[in-house]
Amino acid sequence: xxxxxxxxxxxxxxxxxxxxxxxxxxxxxxxxxxxxxxxxxxxxxxxxxxxxxxxxxxxxxxxxxxxxxxxxxxxxxxxxxxxxxxxxxxxxxxxxxxxxxxxxxxxxxxxxxxxxxxxxxxxxxxxxxxxxxxxxxxxxxxxxxxxxxxxxxxxxxxxxxxxxxxxxxxxxxxxxxxxxxxxxxxxxxxxxxxxxxxxxxxxxxxxxxxxxxxxxxxxxxxxxxxxxxxxxxxxxxxxxxxxxxxxxxxxxxxxxxxxxxxxxxxxxxxxxxxxxxxxxxxxxxx
Amino acid sequence: xxxxxxxxxxxxxxxxxxxxxxxxxxxxxxxxxxxxxxxxxxxxxxxxxxxxxxxxxxxxxxxxxxxxxxxxxxxxxxxxxxxxxxxxxxxxxxxxxxxxxxxxxxxxxxxxxxxxxxxxxxxxxxxxxxxx
Numbered sequence: 001x002x003x004x005x006x007x008x009x010x011x012x013x014x015x016x017x018x019x020x021x022x023x024x025x026x027x028x029x030x031x032x033x034x035x036x037x038x039x040x041x042x043x044x045x046x047x048x049x050x051x052x053x054x055x056x057x058x059x060x061x062x063x064x065x066x067x068x069x070x071x072x073x074x075x076x077x078x079x080x081x082x083x084x085x086x087x088x089x090x091x092x093x094x095x096x097x098x099x100x101x102x103x104x105x106x107x108x109x110x111x112x113x114x115x116x117x118x119x120x121x122x123x124x125x126x127x128x129x130x131x132x133x134x135x136x137x138x139x140x141x142x143x144x145x146x147x148x149x150x151x152x153x154x155x156x157x158x159x160x161x162x163x164x165x166x167x168x169x170x171x172x173x174x175x176x177x178x179x180x181x182x183x184x185x186x187x188x189x190x191x192x193x194x195x196x197x198x199x200x201x202x203x204x205x206x207x208x209x210x211x212x213x214x215x216x217x218x219x220x221x222x223x224x225x226x227x228x229x230x231x232x233x234x235x236x237x238x239x240x241x242x243x244x245x246x247x248x249x250x251x252x253x254x255x256x257x258x259x260x261x262x263x264x265x266x267x268x269x270x271x272x273x274x275x276x277x278x279x280x281x282x283x284x285x286x
Numbered sequence: 287x288x289x290x291x292x293x294x295x296x297x298x299x300x301x302x303x304x305x306x307x308x309x310x311x312x313x314x315x316x317x318x319x320x321x322x323x324x325x326x327x328x329x330x331x332x333x334x335x336x337x338x339x340x341x342x343x344x345x346x347x348x349x350x351x352x353x354x355x356x357x358x359x360x361x362x363x364x365x366x367x368x369x370x371x372x373x374x375x376x377x378x379x380x381x382x383x384x385x386x387x388x389x390x391x392x393x394x395x396x397x398x399x400x401x402x403x404x405x406x407x408x409x410x411x412x413x414x415x416x417x418x
Contacts, residue, residue: 042345049341071338079348086352086359093362096369105376150379157372165365168358175355179348182297186344190304190337197311197333205318 018155020267021162021251022101027274028244029094034278035180035237036087038285040230041080045187046073049194079183086176093169101158106150162252173245181238188227188234195223233284240277243270293351296343303340307333 049071099105200220207213247270254263291299314321314329321329352359 042348046341046345049337071341075342075345075349079345082348082352086355089359089362089366093366093369096366096373100369100373100376105373106380150376154372154376157369161365161369165361168361168365171355171358172362175351175359178293178351182294183344183347183351186297186300186304186347187341190300190341190344193304193307193311194337194341197307197337201311201315205315 017251017254017264018101018151018158019103020264021158022098022103023271024247024251024267025094025098025101027271027278028248029091029098031240031244031274031278031281032087032090032094034281034285035240036084036091038233038237038281040184040233042076042083042184042187043073043080045184045191046071046076048191076187079179083176083179086172086179090172090176093165097158097162100154106154159252162248166249166252169248170245173241177238177241180234180241185231185234188230192224192227195220229284233281236277236281236284240274240281243274243277246270247274291350293347293354296347296350300340300343300347303336303343307336307340310336 200216203216204213207216247267250263250267310329310333314326314333318326
């Protein structure tokens with residue numbers, strides 16, 4: 001009896017943990033997918049340097065006279081491809097974690113089978129005359145035999161996968177953060193500098209009237225604001241990636257059920273925060 | 287260059303180039319009227335070269351960082367494949383359990399001489415076996 005209670009507690013613990021993994025994986029896959037949907041890209045920044053793109057900031061032919069650089073975009077496109085590869089790998093991993101931890105996956109309800117078996121028993125072996133209580137116990141036992149080992153096995157598989165790959169995931173997420181927060185943010189700073197050097201400065205010098213100068217200043221400010229907004233998006237993305245890494249680590253090494261209460265409480269709060277961040281991020285990139 | 291610098295060092299280099307470009311642009315703006323056309327051209331050529339180099343280095347740092355994490359990325363891909371296989375196995379187990387349940391229901395229908403139930407039960411079992 002004691003063993004049954006203990007087994008039941010372990011089972012309840014693993015169910016709860018699996019549910020937490022599922023909620024986390026849903027948020028993580030959505031978060032990473034949303035980051036990859038952001039319109040800012042290396043290729044997009046490179047296109048800013050083309051004459052036609054820069055011309056949108058001017059309605060004069062002055063830019064054509066300036067010594068603007070011709071930037072080859074090959075390196076930029078390759079950077080985008082590698083970034084996409086990282087993003088897709090992460091989305092696939094979290095999607096699989098989500099699918100495997102889905103409670104519908106092992107939702108086999110033994111009730112129909114048990115009802116049929118007990119019904120057969122009552123017809124074929126009526127002499128046994130099992131009491132309702134005994135039948136109910138048999139139902140519980142069959143249900144346990146059919147469902148619990150599978151759910152327990154699934155939980156072990158999930159946790160061992162997360163434990164084995166936690167360090168690798170941390171490295172990949174750090175790379176993704178570096179690409180966004182350092183390389184892409186660097187390109188944004190470079191784009192701002194290029195605009196100053198090759199568009200704003202020449203136009204400001206060549207413009208004659210105060211009205212023309214004011215217009216150029218306004219365009220310049222708008223351009224800088226748009227790039228600053230992109231940096232805000234990047235910052236939000238990196239915060240999400242840090243949170244995802246932390247939660248993955250906690251779920252992998254939370255040692256349920258004994259030490260899982262703290263982990264679960266923290267994960268629940270983080271998931272609410274992550275979902276809020278995803279919603280804010282979607283609004284930012286729209 | 288790529289053999290001796292890591293991605294973070296490359297970024298520092300690119301940032302230095304960006305700052306240099308900024309300083310030259312400031313200089314040009316503040317001394318625009320004093321500069322001859324030849325000097326202006328020379329400055330703008332330098333600015334162009336700095337801009338192209340810095341932009342490409344930022345983008346190139348991605349390749350370098352990616353290479354350093356390629357092994358871990360492969361590990362994550364393999365873990366995903368492992369989970370995919372597990373998912374398929376779990377789905378098959380689920381189907382087997384469904385078949386067991388259907389067979390028991392079929393037996394129940396046979397015992398109770400429920401012709402409609404027998405037909406439906408057989409159809410269900412055949413369909414499930416066909417899905418496997």
